[in-house]
Amino acid sequence: MRQIAGQLGRHPSTVSREVRAGGGAADYRAVKAADRARMRRRRPKLRKLADGTPLVAHVCEGLEMGWSPQQVAARMHLDYPDDLAMRVSHETIYTWFYLLPKGELKSALLAGMRQGKDHRGLERRGHYGRHRIADMVSIDERPAEAADRKVPGHWEGDLMIGQGAHSAVGTLVERTTRFTLLVPLPHGRAAETTRLAIAETIGTLPAALRQLTWDQGTELAQHRQFSIDTGVAVYFAHHRSPWERGTNENTNGRCFQPVIATG
Numbered sequence: 001m002r003q004i005a006g007q008l009g010r011h012p013s014t015v016s017r018e019v020r021a022g023g024g025a026a027d028y029r030a031v032k033a034a035d036r037a038r039m040r041r042r043r044p045k046l047r048k049l050a051d052g053t054p055l056v057a058h059v060c061e062g063l064e065m066g067w068s069p070q071q072v073a074a075r076m077h078l079d080y081p082d083d084l085a086m087r088v089s090h091e092t093i094y095t096w097f098y099l100l101p102k103g104e105l106k107s108a109l110l111a112g113m114r115q116g117k118d119h120r121g122l123e124r125r126g127h128y129g130r131h132r133i134a135d136m137v138s139i140d141e142r143p144a145e146a147a148d149r150k151v152p153g154h155w156e157g158d159l160m161i162g163q164g165a166h167s168a169v170g171t172l173v174e175r176t177t178r179f180t181l182l183v184p185l186p187h188g189r190a191a192e193t194t195r196l197a198i199a200e201t202i203g204t205l206p207a208a209l210r211q212l213t214w215d216q217g218t219e220l221a222q223h224r225q226f227s228i229d230t231g232v233a234v235y236f237a238h239h240r241s242p243w244e245r246g247t248n249e250n251t252n253g254r255c256f257q258p259v260i261a262t263g
Helices: 002-008 012-021 030-042 054-064 069-079 090-098 104-112 191-202 223-230 242-255
Strands: 154-161 168-174 180-184 211-214 233-236
Touching (some): 002 012, 012 030, 054 069, 054 090, 069 090, 154 242, 168 191, 168 242, 180 191, 191 223, 211 242, 223 233
Parallel strands (some): 154 211, 211 233
Antiparallel strands (some): 154 168, 168 180
């Protein structure tokens, strides 16, 4: 699947879903799959989030309160357990929001969005640098037990840079319990400074971390020495793939959501 995805320029999971939908690797037929795709495109699709519906009103209310689309969607399941018309996925909410035309509604909702983005794909320039980190171990090699969140000890980390790049703080979030540690970096975010600060912080924990997943920021370029000092394995997410550290990204949004002045 990965070889096919590489040749097509698609994510392996996309290829895997397509093959499963077509009957599996043994029974997949491209012609039948193409016919099925054409039939899907022909069917008129009704918008789940149509203007003026109670569902849209509840989504807007949640976003204006500063809830993430994931929280809004989860709340719908609790408030309307038997009403399928009041169910919506967080991806549908994201798509609906980003396709909204500019205006008063979008401005009001944008003020409550944690990341403050009116479209996806924005990234801190220069965060990854021009050079790859030496000896990176990919998230693909991370133990399978980290994915199901049943065993505590699997952490995600990131570096948050302040306005004007004059300050920085590291964030560490445990995937199962969502327990969060903030790592002050008063002396800068150089690789050695970051390594020592994180090592000192996790040294205060009653139990050692099993492993840490980080993005490809060069502040953790000394990951090998960090692992030697702490016994914690470090895995790196793929470039421009923040969803691979979704727990950490969502927590960052909560901790560092801009305060909106009300006058």
